[in-house]
Amino acid sequence: MMSYVADFIFMPLIAFVTGLGLVLMARRVRAKIERRVGPPVLQPIYDIVKLYAKKTQISHGIMHDLSIMMLLGGFITAEIFLPVPGFDGLAGEGDLITLIYIMMVPMLGLALGVGSCANPNGSIGISRALTAMLAYDIPFIIAVTGACMAYGTTNLIEIVQIQQAGGPASWGAATMPLLAFGGLLAVHGMMGKEPFEIYIAPAEIATGPMVEMSGKYMGALFIMQCFQLYTIGVIYTTLFLGGGENWPFFLAKVFAVVFISVAVTNVYGRFKTDTMIRWMWKWPTGIALAGLALVMAN
Amino acid sequence: MSLLLRRRFFWEEIDLMSLLDILLLVAALLASGLFVLGRGSFAGWLATVVYGLMLAVLAIAGLALDSGVAFIPSAMSFEILGRNLGWRLDGLGWFFALLTVGAAFFASWYGSGEWGRKQKRMGLQHALLALNVLAMLLLLSSGDLLSLFIGWELVSWAAFAIMTQGGGPAVAAAYRYMIYALAGAMAVFAAIMLVQNVTGGLGFADLQTAISAMSTAQVWVLFILFAAGFGVKMALMPFHLWQAPAYSETPGASSAFLNAVSARMGLFALILVLVKLTGLEALGSLAIPFTFMSAKSALMWVAAITMVVPTFIALMQTDARMLLTWHGIGQGGYMLLGVLVGTSLGTAGGLMHVFNYATYQAALFLAVTAVIHRAGTSDLDELGGLITRMPWTYVTLLMGIIGLAGLPPMNGFVSKWMIYKSLLDGGQPLLLIMAFAATLGTILSVYKLIHNIFLGQLRREHQHLKEAPVSMVLPMLILAGIGFVTGFMPGLALNITDIAQRAIGGDMLPHHLGGVTLATGSLNMLWVVGVLIGAIGAGALIFYLLGNRRYEVHQFDNYAGGHFLSADIRYHFSHEFYPGLARVIGPWYRGSIVRAEQGIGILVNVAGDLWQAVFRVAYTPLYMLLVVVLGLVFTGSWGIVP
Amino acid sequence: MSDKLPVIEDQPEICRSVDAGERSVWTRVMNRFADHCRARSLFVLHYCTGCGAIELPPTITSRFDMERVGVSPMVTPRQADILLITGYLSIKTLKRVILSYEQMQSPKYVIGFGSCTINGGMYWNSYATVKRLDQYIPADLFIAGCMPRPEAVQQVLLKLMEDIDAGKANGWQDYYNNYDRYLGNQQALFGESWHTPTDVIAEAKHYGYLADGTMGRHTDLLLKRADYALDRVPEDYPERGKNERRLP
Amino acid sequence: MRPENYRPVKHPPSHEYxxxxxxxxxxxxxxxxxxxxxxxxxxIEAIADGGYLHRGFEKIMEERLWIQNVALVPRICVPDPVPMEETYSRAVEMIGGLEVPVRAQWIRVMLLEMSRICAHLFTFGGNAATIGLYTNMFWGVTMRDYFLDLFEEVTGARIYHMFITPGGVRRDLPEGFLGRLGNLLDELERRMPEFEDLFFESAVVINRASGIGIISQEQALSWGVTGPNLRACDLPIDLRRDDPYLVYPELEFDVVTVEGGDALARMMARRGEVIQSIRILRQIIARLPSIGGAIRSPLPNPLAWNLPVGEAYARTESSKGETAFYIVSDGGPRPYRVHVRGPSSMHAVQVLEKLLIGARIEDIAQIMFSLDACPPEVDR
Structure with a gap:
């Protein structure tokens, strides 16, 4: 029982703190590429505390509030179902498929909240975000399917154990490099970084979903960003990089996954929506399908 | 349930045989009674109560079936052409009958209140609904191929009758449906005749012996005839064109009923004939020459295409009812796919999806009907912002779409999970990817549905709308509630599908209240939903405890690039909701099947005209000559060949 | 020559305005912490109201890089903390500025940028511009000059941070407390029918910032005209057609 | 509140917003x-809505002295102020019959070309930022900042220089300035490949910018398009070549034309102009030291300076297009009437409105930035 309590409290907390680090890394890397200093170390925390400490909090109705709860709740749930070193409590109760669908709950919540703000920019942003989801999820799903076929299970704990049993040579990235590469491209789209940043697009739709978010609503979005980067990093690490043996290695892998994305993002512009779909359905999907074929052939 | 059976119950005292008789008798009485009394304002409530009673009877029958009774026979039987027609309700039929009567119960309840009073001929609708129930019960309890065919025809005509209620475009759509249904019935009839020719019998057992006796080509013909004939009813691709217009033009409550169960009759017949009687091994051994595929995998691919294509057609719809019916077609693909996988997990998933689909689709249709009732339209471009005006309808629609999209915590997720998992374990990654893609399309589509109706800008003419009355809100909320409860505790629904699965045969799926535990990854919805609710509660705590109080602003207090908004500015983004996607997959919507249908229509017309011309034109002697010559040649060859 | 300039002591240390809830030690500590964070995370509204906006890109880009002190541009007024009035305000712009200001979340800060916001500057005799910003919305700080250099922008932001940290930048409370006065000035400029979709009075009531100056004869006028509060569309709205420019 | 510019759509079709x-x-x-x-x-329809930056320049200028207006004119176009000063000064010189010393002419050309580079670097940045490529904006704006440093060295101000006065320029160049300018040009040329990789040759940029906002040659001529936007339609029209002013006839440069007329072509035209401006500046660096003489012809007391009755129309090829001043003097100390012909009012109103029809939301910003219109100059 106590282990469950520890899971429920510490896993989201660790995810949040790690996510803060990931956000800071993203901002710092970007600053370095843009040849400037970048934000101070505590900047992500300052931003979130500042937003929560706003003295007026504008709401656009109950659904707007509920969406924030769904957003945080969905991601907290996702964190609890992730296998991380030392805490696997609930990863066995729901598998990889469950996890992928749980991650859609906060997205749906956000979409509903943005819709209830009644701002056309927000609605267009959600329309683009969902379109982007359709674009990047197909290669991602192929990668996940291929990995599950290769491991013969969707149980996250077992996936990690299978990879750790054989050392780095048995990591997904080594045994199925094509799937891992296709998945990495899809993960880049999932993080919403350029060139796939079509749903924030400040110059086009004025930051889309965030357009009416203020105060703690915006703060929740900042927290969501932390969770999102962490969750994506962990899922990719679990599937293809052998999961976590211990915390230092594990975090290094998660940071590496996110780093690849944030390092290449700054030299690209933003695709148009249809270009992104075409690209995603051409390259990562093709690569992942080739990887899937290899897995099936074995 | 095993605990309950230690004691003797009253149904063990009374004759088990009569349970089905009671059911059919009550249904027939209700249908005929409603034709007479339907105009009274009490008719709807009467029907609701009777459906409730029938549900109770079915529950008793269910307990009996669960306790190991193979089927509940009926005393009713006829002798036609020397063949004995019999009816009996087995577990599979019972499962579908439960859904049928349940859907009729909620539809009737919904139609009894304010909504029914606004309808022009509600009495007829009630009566036709009862007729449909009767026809479906007859179909579901058919004991041999002939009674199956009779039930099939009855269901088709009853559905045709209820579809024409809308008038105008509804009649045209229903007419189109009827053409498809008759063609399907012909195919089924041909298949039955084929069986009769081979074995001389029409019992279910005859079919099994026929298949073992037939040549491969004959089995193929049988398979194609059955699949096409029953596939028409469940709108398998490419026989899907009739369903969306026909169902969406039907008046609200009846439409919910039709959507929830009517198309599933086709699935029932397919399961009965292809899975239960023929057996999946037989289908699997029916290889397509020169390919790696068998009849089973071909049908699975058809199911997968039925899953994906209609979903993406639904994405492009601008009418709420059309959108939902297209999804109905797509969801049928999941069910068939799950059943065809053949593992205990897949069969249970497919059957559970039938149940889940019935709950959320009925709820969705009732919610959309409530919107039509208040706002007068279901055109997605002409609504918006109704969340403040119709919050309970919004809640229903929200729960419904979460189910339809297959996200936790609703029940749609569980059955889809089981189907995904069975595909993965069955080594069908491509089908799994298609299932995932269809789910993604569904998410896009249902968000458009809820956004365009309930979110966004409230239109000026809808400023003074009220929530739908309790008689409408309550049934749909209960349906959505069932969806949630069976999502939280899928074991409840799996208990029901167990009965059907036992009737089909094969392994049973071991499950518990929270889901299933498998070696290769398990699902415990008690944990998933519990943690999700707890985490949303934590989110609520964070939301309410941290930061200042919220202040709700008016809708026009909104960022518009620094501009001022007012009621007469229309800024609701609704039309062409996914423009980027439409640009990519738009060219795929060339409507090849629509054109094929039109082409067949033209071909039939041309052939008819030609035939007519043959008789009209003045070359009769020439034709006579031709016929005579051909006849001579035929008889001559007849003489030569032997 | 002393190496220190004499400290001018003529104005007393402005006390933190005490919130109604700020009685316990806990809330006081939390508010200090919040002020600390507020001062270090400032989002500037991305609204180029005037020509001073030309010096903002240099300020945020690689050479001066304001992100290293936590200042970053934000797109919509909902997310922003600072409204930079970058130079002259034409009357048409002022309406949008007021709307944007009212849509921002408190605490919010206004910085008048350049001489034009202080006294009209170069356009002191223009018929189209507003000469004094602080008559219409409360400005916390001004930067003199035309055009102020990026260093000046940085300096004023640092000063603002100091003020926020010390709890002194409270112009936004003044807007709630003396809304009637600000609204009167706005009405004098825009006419009696002026209102924004934002309900400042209700917001002030909700958050307890209601003061004697919040409501008065100008706000009475506002309530009569406030369509947003009544959910109705006035009948006298002009029809489409007369002056509509049609495109070929 | 009904904003003055709002024209409501009474019963819009349900699919429009x-x-x-x-x-x-x-x-x-x-x-x-x-x-x-x-x-x-x-x-379906786009309506440009300006007037947010209206200051009434043409009216204010009638109320100020000839020399006071020198301080006013650069504020018409913020990103590219030097052509405004130069054109105004030249118009005044045409009415007053003032002769500009040769050295002052060379300095003016130098400032004009530096201002052109600044404006284009700024535009590249903005153009990249519309598609989320902020790195290019950060680098480009920083590069421009180094030019602003040089401006500050010469004129004492970063943005509004008020340096070119009727009759010449205010001050001579500081010691060693041309060397520093040369160094900066070297640095810019060294950085150009970076910008090419990042922006001009980036697949994403080319994908997005090509084919949007296409202006045909006929349209360009009939809509009054000028400057790089016109030359992006493959029309070699450049005032520096066609109606030379100052010392441009003595300088070697190419009129950059690009085919296509779309957003990408307009960007490429500007890129070519930056290279040509560097070329011009190099020639100036080489020749300016050898040109001596005064930098300003003597003016009467500027506070009591009555120009003779007359009118003048002076035009300049600025980074945005054809900038012109039409000034009428009634013999008094102030202009009788001033008209500013800015290129942006054509680009940002009529051209933009027409180009946007049929475009998509994501193209709006890019088309606008590719036209490089300057709102303060539109509104004046």
Whole structure:
């Protein structure tokens, strides 16, 4: 029982703190590429505390509030179902498929909240975000399917154990490099970084979903960003990089996954929506399908 | 349930045989009674109560079936052409009958209140609904191929009758449906005749012996005839064109009923004939020459295409009812796919999806009907912002779409999970990817549905709308509630599908209240939903405890690039909701099947005209000559060949 | 020559305005912490109201890089903390500025940028511009000059941070407390029918910032005209057609 | 509140909606607005909505002395102020019959070309930022900042120099300035490949910019398009070549033309102009030290300076297009009437409105930035 309590409290907390680090890394890397200093170390925390400490909090109705709860709740749930070193409590109760669908709950919540703000920019942003989801999820799903076929299970704990049993040579990235590469491209789209940043697009739709978010609503979005980067990093690490043996290695892998994305993002512009779909359905999907074929052939 | 059976119950005292008789008798009485009394304002409530009673009877029958009774026979039987027609309700039929009567119960309840009073001929609708129930019960309890065919025809005509209620475009759509249904019935009839020719019998057992006796080509013909004939009813691709217009033009409550169960009759017949009687091994051994595929995998691919294509057609719809019916077609693909996988997990998933689909689709249709009732339209471009005006309808629609999209915590997720998992374990990654893609399309589509109706800008003419009355809100909320409860505790629904699965045969799926535990990854919805609710509660705590109080602003207090908004500015983004996607997959919507249908229509017309011309034109002697010559040649060859 | 300039002591240390809830030690500590964070995370509204906006890109880009002190541009007024009035305000712009200001979340800060916001500057005799910003919305700080250099922008932001940290930048409370006065000035400029979709009075009531100056004869006028509060569309709205420019 | 510019759509078709692009929008250049009517994300109608930056320049200038207006004119166009000063000064010189010393002419050309580079670097940055390529904006704006340093060294101000006065320029160049300018040009040339990789040759940029906002040659001529936008339609029209002023006839440079007329072509035309400006500046660095003489012809007391009765029209090829001043003097100490012919008012109103029809939401910002219109100059 106590282990469950520890899971429920510490896993989201660790995810949040790690996510803060990931956000800071993203901002710092970007600053370095843009040849400037970048934000101070505590900047992500300052931003979130500042937003929560706003003295007026504008709401656009109950659904707007509920969406924030769904957003945080969905991601907290996702964190609890992730296998991380030392805490696997609930990863066995729901598998990889469950996890992928749980991650859609906060997205749906956000979409509903943005819709209830009644701002056309927000609605267009959600329309683009969902379109982007359709674009990047197909290669991602192929990668996940291929990995599950290769491991013969969707149980996250077992996936990690299978990879750790054989050392780095048995990591997904080594045994199925094509799937891992296709998945990495899809993960880049999932993080919403350029060139796939079509749903924030400040110059086009004025930051889309965030357009009416203020105060703690915006703060929740900042927290969501932390969770999102962490969750994506962990899922990719679990599937293809052998999961976590211990915390230092594990975090290094998660940071590496996110780093690849944030390092290449700054030299690209933003695709148009249809270009992104075409690209995603051409390259990562093709690569992942080739990887899937290899897995099936074995 | 095993605990309950230690004691003797009253149904063990009374004759088990009569349970089905009671059911059919009550249904027939209700249908005929409603034709007479339907105009009274009490008719709807009467029907609701009777459906409730029938549900109770079915529950008793269910307990009996669960306790190991193979089927509940009926005393009713006829002798036609020397063949004995019999009816009996087995577990599979019972499962579908439960859904049928349940859907009729909620539809009737919904139609009894304010909504029914606004309808022009509600009495007829009630009566036709009862007729449909009767026809479906007859179909579901058919004991041999002939009674199956009779039930099939009855269901088709009853559905045709209820579809024409809308008038105008509804009649045209229903007419189109009827053409498809008759063609399907012909195919089924041909298949039955084929069986009769081979074995001389029409019992279910005859079919099994026929298949073992037939040549491969004959089995193929049988398979194609059955699949096409029953596939028409469940709108398998490419026989899907009739369903969306026909169902969406039907008046609200009846439409919910039709959507929830009517198309599933086709699935029932397919399961009965292809899975239960023929057996999946037989289908699997029916290889397509020169390919790696068998009849089973071909049908699975058809199911997968039925899953994906209609979903993406639904994405492009601008009418709420059309959108939902297209999804109905797509969801049928999941069910068939799950059943065809053949593992205990897949069969249970497919059957559970039938149940889940019935709950959320009925709820969705009732919610959309409530919107039509208040706002007068279901055109997605002409609504918006109704969340403040119709919050309970919004809640229903929200729960419904979460189910339809297959996200936790609703029940749609569980059955889809089981189907995904069975595909993965069955080594069908491509089908799994298609299932995932269809789910993604569904998410896009249902968000458009809820956004365009309930979110966004409230239109000026809808400023003074009220929530739908309790008689409408309550049934749909209960349906959505069932969806949630069976999502939280899928074991409840799996208990029901167990009965059907036992009737089909094969392994049973071991499950518990929270889901299933498998070696290769398990699902415990008690944990998933519990943690999700707890985490949303934590989110609520964070939301309410941290930061200042919220202040709700008016809708026009909104960022518009620094501009001022007012009621007469229309800024609701609704039309062409996914423009980027439409640009990519738009060219795929060339409507090849629509054109094929039109082409067949033209071909039939041309052939008819030609035939007519043959008789009209003045070359009769020439034709006579031709016929005579051909006849001579035929008889001559007849003489030569032997 | 002393190496220190004499400290001018003529104005007393402005006390933190005490919130109604700020009685316990806990809330006081939390508010200090919040002020600390507020001062270090400032989002500037991305609204180029005037020509001073030309010096903002240099300020945020690689050479001066304001992100290293936590200042970053934000797109919509909902997310922003600072409204930079970058130079002259034409009357048409002022309406949008007021709307944007009212849509921002408190605490919010206004910085008048350049001489034009202080006294009209170069356009002191223009018929189209507003000469004094602080008559219409409360400005916390001004930067003199035309055009102020990026260093000046940085300096004023640092000063603002100091003020926020010390709890002194409270112009936004003044807007709630003396809304009637600000609204009167706005009405004098825009006419009696002026209102924004934002309900400042209700917001002030909700958050307890209601003061004697919040409501008065100008706000009475506002309530009569406030369509947003009544959910109705006035009948006298002009029809489409007369002056509509049609495109070929 | 009914905003003055709002014209409501009384009963719009149910599939259309309106969107406000600006004035408070990151996709808009400056304080400017476009109201678009959309179906899906395709624009059916676009109406430019300016006037947010109106200061009444032409009226204010009538109330100020000839020399006071020198301080006013650069404020008409903020990103590219030097051509305004130069054109105004030249118009005044034409009325007053003032002769500009040769050295002052060379310095003016140098400032003009530096201002052109600044404006184009700024535009590249803005153009990249509309598609989320902020790195290019950060680098480009920083590069421009080094030019602003040089401006500050010469004129004492970063943005509004007020340096070119009727009759010449205010001051001579500081010691060693040309060397520093040369170094900066070297640095810019060294950085150009970076910008090429990042921006001009980036697949994403080319993908997005090509084919949008196409102006045909006939349209360009009939709509009054000038400057790089015109030359992007493959029309070699350049005032520096066609109607030479100052010492441009003595300088070697190419008129950069690009085929296509779309957003990409306009960007490429500007890129070519930056290279040509570097070439011009190198020639100036080489020749300016050998040109001596005064930098200003003597003026009478500027506070009591009555120009003779007359009128003048002076025009300049600025980074945005053809900038011109039409000035009428009634013999008094102040202009009788001033008209500013800015290129942006054509680009940002009539051209933009027409180009946006049929474009998509994501193209609005890019088309606007590719036209490089300057809202303060539109509104004046």
């Amino acid at each position: 309106e969107l406000y692009f600006g004035p408070n929008h990151p996709g808009i250049e400056g304080n400017y607005a476009i109201r678009v009517r959309l179906k899906g994300d395709v624009i």
